[in-house]
Amino acid sequence: MGCSGLFLFYWSVIVSLAAIAFADDYDNYFECGFVEDRGNYTANSSYQANLNRIVSQLSSLTEFNYGFFNLSAGESPDEVKAIALCTGDRTQDECNSCLHRTATELIQRCPWHKEATAWSEFCLVRYANRDIFGQLESEPRTCAFNTRKASNPVQFNDGLSELLNNLSNIAAAGGPLRKYAAGNATAGNLQTIYAAVQCTPDMDKQNCTHCLDDGKAEFLNCCYGRIGCRVLRPTCILRFESNPFYHTAVPLPSLPPSPTPPGPTTSPTSIGG
CATH class of the missing domain: 3.30.430.20 (Gnk2 domain, C-X8-C-X2-C motif)
Structure with a gap:
């Protein structure tokens, strides 16, 4: 297994990207990255305990949620917020297995960072000490x-x-x-x-x-x-x-049918002289 540190310059800010790959096997790998200036946590801290709770949550998911999860653990200033995503062609069992392995590897191979992201074969996991839901992010990144x-x-x-x-x-x-x-x-x-x-x-x-x-x-x-x-x-x-690598996408639920508009109403007609 190989481990390399990549240093990227982005808008004049030095960003450290720790990329760890399962070497020489393009089709089975793990990589993780972090932004250097986002802070660190210490061993046995409340932040570490909350991060471990996130990993535990990802290890015991019971709902599929179509492969997307928005999680949190703890309270400010030690709250950890996480997002996890599986590719759209993976079943619940495949997704759960990937997320568990990826989250576990993330805290082992990119430790002590308050914000980090990991990618593996068909899922990603990221966590931070801030709100990341709905926030467009460009770092860390790799290819x-x-x-x-x-x-x-x-x-x-x-x-x-x-x-x-x-x-x-x-x-x-x-x-x-x-x-x-x-x-x-x-x-x-x-x-x-x-x-x-x-x-x-x-x-x-x-x-x-x-x-x-x-x-x-x-x-x-x-x-x-x-x-x-x-x-x-x-x-x-x-x-x-250049070779097939994806499966048929897991079906999404059907949209409920549009309600039928009510028919035209008519006023009663009087009959008689």
């Missing part, structure tokens, strides 16, 4: 790419861009239960590209679009010409591959 390159990167990227644009529009228009879209397209020499994008559903349409647009721009810097890549942010994730 992971396949070392193989496309045979025709220009055509591949053109097909990828069109596919990601279409999927981003669908995901951003999603409702409060899920903002997720997956699909495929053909590019270049009949090579198929598979992609999926997702926002945490506490994002409104504008913020989801903004996050995904930034992620698509990052593909050009991190992943251009690769046959697979993930861009990972606290409020959205994007991924593409």
Whole structure:
């Protein structure tokens, strides 16, 4: 297993991103990141106890909630707030297992930070000592790419861009239960590209679009010409591959039928002379 520290400059603020990957296996990994200036907690503190309570909550979920959870533990100033998200194609059992492992790994591999985010195979977990629900976040962030390159990167990227644009529009228009879209397209020499994008559903349409647009721009810097890549942010994730990697999306509940409008009313007609 490899562990590397990444230092990113964002608006002249030095941001530390601790990225830990399950090495050499692009399809099975864990990464976590933190923003350096958000503060630390100490061992055996109330904050640590509340963070452990969050992990316990994620380990004992009984409701599926379509893979999105907004949790809290404790009281200010030691309150911990957390958001957890599974990709839209995962069942409850798969989601619970991923969230439990990811939350446990997060506090073990990125310890002592009052705010941190972790991404693993098909879920993310983040926590902070502030309100993060509905807040668009761009840090910490990272990407992971396949070392193989496309045979025709220009055509591949053109097909990828069109596919990601279409999927981003669908995901951003999603409702409060899920903002997720997956699909495929053909590019270049009949090579198929598979992609999926997702926002945490506490994002409104504008913020989801903004996050995904930034992620698509990052593909050009991190992943251009690769046959697979993930861009990972606290409020959205994007991924593409040259092989299928997603399942059929878990069905959302059907919308209740619109109420039938009442029929026209008529006044009684008098009969007689």
